[in-house]
Amino acid sequence: MTTTTGTTGTTSTTGATSAGTVTRPVPDEDTGSAAGPAAEGSATDRTGARTPAAAGEIGDARRVIDDLDERIIGLIRERMGISERIQRARIASGGRRVHLAREMEVLRHYGDALGRPGTDLAMIMLELGRGRI
Numbered sequence: 001m002t003t004t005t006g007t008t009g010t011t012s013t014t015g016a017t018s019a020g021t022v023t024r025p026v027p028d029e030d031t032g033s034a035a036g037p038a039a040e041g042s043a044t045d046r047t048g049a050r051t052p053a054a055a056g057e058i059g060d061a062r063r064v065i066d067d068l069d070e071r072i073i074g075l076i077r078e079r080m081g082i083s084e085r086i087q088r089a090r091i092a093s094g095g096r097r098v099h100l101a102r103e104m105e106v107l108r109h110y111g112d113a114l115g116r117p118g119t120d121l122a123m124i125m126l127e128l129g130r131g132r133i
Contacts, residue, residue, distance in 0.1 A: 076128065083129030098133055 043055035047062075087097055103126055110122035 076125065079125065080129050087130060098130055
């Protein structure tokens with residue numbers, strides 16, 4: 001961990017990601033505040049944590065979740081494009097726009113893996129890929 005101090009405050013380098021180095025404010029010893037120039041309140045205010053250490057841990061974990069969300073969104077968009085390609089091929093061959101037996105397979109797969117919320121997620125994914133029926 002690297003800590004630097006400058007005129008705008010103290011910053012701690014906590015790790016690296018594929019996008020670069022992750023930094024987070026370090027609480028000022030005098031005030032206990034981790035708020036930097038761009039902060040909208042203390043780190044504990046932004047995270048709901050009661051200590052600066054917990055706020056740092058929550059902030060780090062949220063950055064990981066944000067990265068995962070971006071990757072998931074990219075995968076969903078990729079899935080939508082493939083679904084559209086399948087739909088066009090099916091329709092061009094004289095078939096229907098929606099293949100209900102396949103949709104039931106997808107619903108079962110997500111439900112088995114994630115329970116009831118997985119089935120709900122699959123319904124949303126299917127709708128994103130084919131549109132509303």
